Structures are given as structure tokens and as C-alpha cells.
Amino acid sequence: MRFIRRLSACYWKNNRFSQRFQSNGRPTAPLGSRFLLDPDKVFDHNMWDHIQWSQEDEERAAEKAIENSLVRIQPELQDKYEREASKHWNEFYKTHQNNFFKDRNWLFMEFPEILPEEEREHCMKIDTRLCEDDHLCENNPAVKTSSVHNFGSCSDDSAVNLQSVKQSGKEFPGSDATYRILEVGCGAGNSVFPILRALCNIPRVFLYCCDFASKAVELVKSHPFFDPSRCFAFVHDVCDDTSPYPFPEESLDVILLIFVLASVHPDRTQGIINRLARLLKPGGMILFRDRGRYDVTQLRFKKGFCLSENFYMRRDGTRVYFFTKDEVHNLFSSAGLIEVQNEMVRRLQVNRKKRVKIHRVWIQSKFQKPLWLTRSKQEYALHNHSS
Numbered sequence: 001m002r003f004i005r006r007l008s009a010c011y012w013k014n015n016r017f018s019q020r021f022q023s024n025g026r027p028t029a030p031l032g033s034r035f036l037l038d039p040d041k042v043f044d045h046n047m048w049d050h051i052q053w054s055q056e057d058e059e060r061a062a063e064k065a066i067e068n069s070l071v072r073i074q075p076e077l078q079d080k081y082e083r084e085a086s087k088h089w090n091e092f093y094k095t096h097q098n099n100f101f102k103d104r105n106w107l108f109m110e111f112p113e114i115l116p117e118e119e120r121e122h123c124m125k126i127d128t129r130l131c132e133d134d135h136l137c138e139n140n141p142a143v144k145t146s147s148v149h150n151f152g153s154c155s156d157d158s159a160v161n162l163q164s165v166k167q168s169g170k171e172f173p174g175s176d177a178t179y180r181i182l183e184v185g186c187g188a189g190n191s192v193f194p195i196l197r198a199l200c201n202i203p204r205v206f207l208y209c210c211d212f213a214s215k216a217v218e219l220v221k222s223h224p225f226f227d228p229s230r231c232f233a234f235v236h237d238v239c240d241d242t243s244p245y246p247f248p249e250e251s252l253d254v255i256l257l258i259f260v261l262a263s264v265h266p267d268r269t270q271g272i273i274n275r276l277a278r279l280l281k282p283g284g285m286i287l288f289r290d291r292g293r294y295d296v297t298q299l300r301f302k303k304g305f306c307l308s309e310n311f312y313m314r315r316d317g318t319r320v321y322f323f324t325k326d327e328v329h330n331l332f333s334s335a336g337l338i339e340v341q342n343e344m345v346r347r348l349q350v351n352r353k354k355r356v357k358i359h360r361v362w363i364q365s366k367f368q369k370p371l372w373l374t375r376s377k378q379e380y381a382l383h384n385h386s387s
Contacts, residue, residue: 036348043355048348051359061294061359068299069306078307081317082265086212086237091316104191104258110364111287114195114254116179119202172247173232174206180252182208182279184238185260189220192231199230208247210236238272239264245279252279255286262291262321266311269321270331277335280369286337291322292344292361298322323363337367 036048053061073081112120174180183191186209199205207230211217220226220233237243255276261269276286291297293310297320301312311321325344333339342365349358 042348042357043350043352046350046352048350051346051348053346053359057359058294061299064299065294065310068301068303069309071303072306072308073304073313081307081313081319084317085263085319086214087317102190103194105194107191107194108198110289111256111366113285113287113366114181114256115198115202115205116253119198119205174208174247176204177206178204180206180208180247181254181256182210182252183256183258184210184236184276185257185263186211186220186233187213187216189223189226191256191258192220192233193223193225196225196227196231199227205230207231208252209233210238212237212239238276239268241271241275247279249278250281253281253284255280255284257286257288257290259290261288262323263319264321265319266308266321270334273331273335277332277337277369282369282371285340285366285368286332288328288332288363288365288367290328290363291320292346292363293322293324294359295322295361296358322361325363328363328365332365332367337369340366340368342366 034045034047034049036042036051042048107114108120181195183195186192189209192207192209195207199207209217209220209231210233211220212235214235217233217235226233232246234246236245257276261272264272273286280286298310298312305312305314307313307319311319313319325342329339329342343363345362345364347360349360350356351358
């Protein structure tokens with residue numbers, strides 16, 4: 001069923017099959033459907049899905065990670081990087097603007113739960129190309145994001161300046177919506193605009209997006225297709241427990257965490273997830289994708305860039321952590337959420353000219369708030385778990 005869903009997602013709005021072509025003119029296979037059955041044919045294509053690692057692969061990767069973490073950054077410098085985290089991400093977005101990552105047009109294939117159930121079929125017909133995952137393009141300046149979309153005839157007659165909406169009583173941005181989505185760590189909007197496109201003809205659905213880099217939020221708001229009648233973008237530091245959200249607790253249906261928690265100090269991650277879980281309505285869901293342990297980016301770090309175990313500093317001052325499936329399960333279940341999906345995804349990239357194989361790894365998960373779990377019951381459950 002999953003592969004049927006993937007294939008059906010390849011059709012455009014006009015029922016034409018969306019194809020990407022190799023240099024020889026042959027169409028490539030849809031993502032998620034190319035299996036390497038014969039190791040001798042590994043260099044026949046540029047990408048292979050659902051790769052199984054051997055014990056030797058695991059041991060070699062573990063040894064490499066141990067080797068590059070032997071020299072740790074001094075504690076005083078670690079404190080400095082923690083304090084200046086938003087500064088480095090602001091510099092990142094000032095430098096790259098919206099040209100670093102691809103738009104996440106895979107969102108609705110992997111996470112159809114983003115929108116209400118009755119609208120999910122509509123999303124599968126959206127005119128988007130089945131493109132490679134955005135994180136595979138990291139550190140590749142040649143990759144450009146698609147900055148312009150044809151959003152059709154979304155009416156902006158009802159647009160209002162949501163920044164001026166009062167935050168008292170029942171009045172808050174999106175207070176009249178019946179379905180609410182939050183993306184944490186929105187960056188330059190690589191998830192925001194595919195979602196806004198999907199919301200074009202769907203009433204009573206509202207999107208919130210936040211980032212602790214003010215430059216990123218500026219890029220979202222200045223985008224020509226930002227729609228303040230359907231979206232509220234704001235600066236927010238998820239590590240700051242005193243920083244309020246512009247909506248009440250238990251008001252969200254979906255929270256997106258896409259390649260964001262990896263940039264947070266691992267000691268802070270549990271507190272962030274606990275708080276986000278309180279924002280969900282009973283039955284609401286957190287959709288998560290992030291860096292997986294022994295991804296090639298982890299193994300490529302040189303000595304002297306390790307902050308703590310599996311946590312590194314990049315040359316630009318931003319940081320990255322690499323998760324395991326068990327860690328992710330424990331983090332979300334400790335917040336009182338139920339596992340719906342939790343997978344380690346492994347893909348093999350191939351440079352056929354240089355005969356090089358590159359392993360990409362990420363974690364993809366879905367965790368749901370039980371229908372019976374209100375805030376008071378969640379606090380009780382968290383207290384029992386910690387004791």
C-alpha cells in the first residue's frame with residue numbers, strides 16, 4: 001500500500017507522470033522504489049533505497065565516529081557556541097538566503113497526516129515534482145531552491161495583518177481555524193510554501209511557522225507567496241521555556257519537526273518535546289525527520305569538531321546531532337506520546353564517475369498524543385516516568 005501511495009503521488013494535477021531524467025534520457029525511478037538486488041549493479045544508478053547495512057558496515061562506521069570524536073572542543077568554547085547559536089544561524093541565512101535547500105515536495109507523500117484526513121487525496125494531486133530529499137543537498141551550493149511556485153488562484157481578499165491580532169482571550173492568530181499546523185525551525189520556508197500551496201483551496205486550516213533565527217523568519221515573510229491570512233511566522237527559541245507561543249496549549253493538530261532538533265544541544269531536547277506535546281490537541285501528532293546515526297556527514301567530521309558524543313560543530317558555527325531510532329522513541333514516549341512510526345531510513349548515493357558510494361541515514365517518525373491525554377494527565381504521566 002505504501003508503494004502504491006508513493007507511485008500515485010508521482011502524477012501531476014493534469015495526470016501527467018512527473019519524470020526526472022538521467023543524462024542518457026531514461027526516466028529515473030520514483031524515490032523509495034529502487035532496490036539494490038544485485039551488488040554488482042550498484043553503479044548502474046545514482047541512488048538506491050532501503051539499503052541494509054552489514055555488521056561490517058556498522059562496525060566500520062562506529063569506529064570512524066569514535067575516531068573523529070577523540071578530540072573534543074573545550075567546555076568554555078562549547079558554552080560560547082550555545083550562547084551564540086542564533087547568531088550563527090542568522091549568519092547562515094544571510095549568506096545563503098533561500099538558495100541552500102530544496103523545497104520539501106516529498107512532505108505529503110511521507111507525512112499525509114499534515115492535513116485533515118478528508119483533504120489528503122487532494123494533496124496527492126498537487127502539481128509538484130517528486131524530488132530528492134532536501135537534506136541530501138546539504139553543503140552543495142550548486143543546488144538551488146525553487147523560489148517561485150504557481151499557487152493558482154489563492155484569493156488574498158481576506159488577508160489580514162495577523163501581527164496586530166490581540167493575544168488575549170480567544171483571539172489569537174488562526175483562532176477561527178478548525179485545524180492548525182505548526183512547523184518548528186521553518187528556516188527559509190522549504191516546508192512552509194509547499195504546505196501553503198496545499199492550503200490554497202482548503203478552508204479553516206492554518207499554518208504557524210517559527211525559527212529562532214530572525215533572518216530566516218524575514219525570508220519567509222518576504223517571500224512573494226507568503227499568505228498572512230493562512231500563515232503566522234514568528235521568531236521563537238524552543239529552548240527558552242519562558243518564551244510564549246502565540247496560541248494556547250492543546251490547540252494544534254500537527255507539529256512538524258524536520259531537521260531541526262539535531263541543531264539543539266541534546267541535553268535540551270527532552271524539555272522541548274515535553275513542551276511541544278502540551279501544545280497538541282488530544283489525538284494530535286508530531287511528524288519528525290532528522291539526522292540518523294552514522295550518516296556520511298557525521299563520518300566526514302575531522303578531529304576537533306566534536307562537542308560531545310554524536311554532537312558536532314560545523315565550520316560555520318552551527319551544530320548537529322545524530323539520532324538513533326531508540327533515542328527518538330524514548331524522547332517522545334517520555335513526553336506521553338504514542339509511537340505510530342519510527343524508522344531508520346538508509347539510502348545509498350552513488351558517484352558513478354568516481355566509483356564512490358555514500359551512505360545517507362535519517363530517522364523518520366510519527367508520534368501521537370493519546371485522545372485521553374489532557375495537560376493535567378500528561379504532567380502526571382511525566383512525573384511518574386521521571387520517578
